[in-house]
Amino acid sequence: MVLVRPENTQQARLVRLLRDDGPRSRVELGNALGLSRSTLTTEVERLVARGLVENAGLAASRGGRRSSLLRLAGGVRFASVVVAPDRVSVAVTDGELNILAEAGDAVDVHSGPESVIGRAAELVEKLRAELGVSELTGVGVGLPGPVGVEGGTSAAPAVLPGWQRFPLRDAIAAELGCPAVVDNDANVLALGEQHAGIGRTFDDFLYLKLGTAIGCGLVLGGTLYRGATSSAGDIAHLPLGEDGPPCACGETGCLEAYCGDAAVVGAALTAAGTGRSPALAARLATAGALTVRDVAVAATAGDPAAQTLVRDAARRVGRVLVGLVSFFNPGIVVIGGATDGLGHILLAEIRSVVYRRSAPLATGTMPVVLSDLAGRAGLVGAARLVSEQVFATG
Numbered sequence: 001m002v003l004v005r006p007e008n009t010q011q012a013r014l015v016r017l018l019r020d021d022g023p024r025s026r027v028e029l030g031n032a033l034g035l036s037r038s039t040l041t042t043e044v045e046r047l048v049a050r051g052l053v054e055n056a057g058l059a060a061s062r063g064g065r066r067s068s069l070l071r072l073a074g075g076v077r078f079a080s081v082v083v084a085p086d087r088v089s090v091a092v093t094d095g096e097l098n099i100l101a102e103a104g105d106a107v108d109v110h111s112g113p114e115s116v117i118g119r120a121a122e123l124v125e126k127l128r129a130e131l132g133v134s135e136l137t138g139v140g141v142g143l144p145g146p147v148g149v150e151g152g153t154s155a156a157p158a159v160l161p162g163w164q165r166f167p168l169r170d171a172i173a174a175e176l177g178c179p180a181v182v183d184n185d186a187n188v189l190a191l192g193e194q195h196a197g198i199g200r201t202f203d204d205f206l207y208l209k210l211g212t213a214i215g216c217g218l219v220l221g222g223t224l225y226r227g228a229t230s231s232a233g234d235i236a237h238l239p240l241g242e243d244g245p246p247c248a249c250g251e252t253g254c255l256e257a258y259c260g261d262a263a264v265v266g267a268a269l270t271a272a273g274t275g276r277s278p279a280l281a282a283r284l285a286t287a288g289a290l291t292v293r294d295v296a297v298a299a300t301a302g303d304p305a306a307q308t309l310v311r312d313a314a315r316r317v318g319r320v321l322v323g324l325v326s327f328f329n330p331g332i333v334v335i336g337g338a339t340d341g342l343g344h345i346l347l348a349e350i351r352s353v354v355y356r357r358s359a360p361l362a363t364g365t366m367p368v369v370l371s372d373l374a375g376r377a378g379l380v381g382a383a384r385l386v387s388e389q390v391f392a393t394g
Helices: 009-021 026-033 037-049 113-131 168-176 185-196 255-259 261-273 278-287 292-300 304-328 343-357 376-390
Strands: 053-058 068-072 077-084 087-094 099-106 138-143 180-184 205-209 215-220 223-225 332-336 368-370
Touching: 009 026, 009 037, 009 053, 009 068, 026 037, 026 068, 037 053, 077 113, 077 185, 077 376, 087 113, 087 376, 099 113, 099 376, 113 168, 138 168, 138 185, 138 376, 168 180, 180 185, 180 376, 185 205, 185 215, 185 223, 185 332, 185 376, 205 304, 215 304, 255 261, 255 304, 261 278, 261 292, 261 304, 278 292, 278 304, 292 304, 304 343, 332 343, 343 368
Parallel strands: 077 138, 138 180, 205 332, 332 368
Antiparallel strands: 053 068, 077 087, 087 099, 205 215, 215 223
């Protein structure tokens, strides 16, 4: 489709305000943007003509003549694609980034980008058909690990072997016939939190993503911070010890090698094999393997060995957060990505380390919380990612 964008900065501010706050009256928009009635009318008429904004009835009466409501046009539809090592999740949203439909399927990222993106495109097309969406305004994609945002390619060969230098952005744009933007999943999750989660009320926050891959999204001054080469927040391979366990990146002692899901499962296998955890040993004997979910079940059931290995991982994560909190001084730290059942155990230990070892000035009013968006954060964030490009001036 032809990309329709706002023509100027005022229009871009207006559509972003409608995206973030929903339908607003002309009076509210004029006040929020500092525009005169005539200027607002001119810009709104241009946006209506371009198919980005439409009338939505009359605002509630405040006495006198009622102002008309404006909203983003019903034809604005974004797609979201979030790739995990073993799964792809997709959604279609409206212009305000409300999820209209979503789907997912198991995939193996080691099978290569063509098959994974092909499957994602099939799922999106299915949702489009179900919703009767003729065109997509844009698609946002979240990938595990670092991403070269300008080129739209993965920059994490250890996590995504075979994806390096693959023109992912261009490939999915061609598949779906709309503009595409690609970023790493931690950034996408942070954007979702900023739009629809507790991060919405903070201009400065950190989103810590746990799970198979560890990462951090930084929102500073209300804007996602990527750094000079789009690698800000890539904390997975911060060294915690020279003699630590080997990491997929080829080094030893990385945060992810200690605290990622694979490391937690490895510690669980040791606890089961040495008899320290009868619960995990019994599960291993039954299933023939262990998963992070098995660890969560054992830990929440009170298994001491399972609880210990989870707390050990959380303490290491907490020590890394101490440095980040001291350096960035966020208003809040939001944690997501942990397997169901582990979140509160991890949170308690992480909080303990951060509050004990950070300067009181940095943490005196800083909450450390779990995200309440669950799987929606990535899907909303991917839609917001592409909306930022679409709602930029043409």
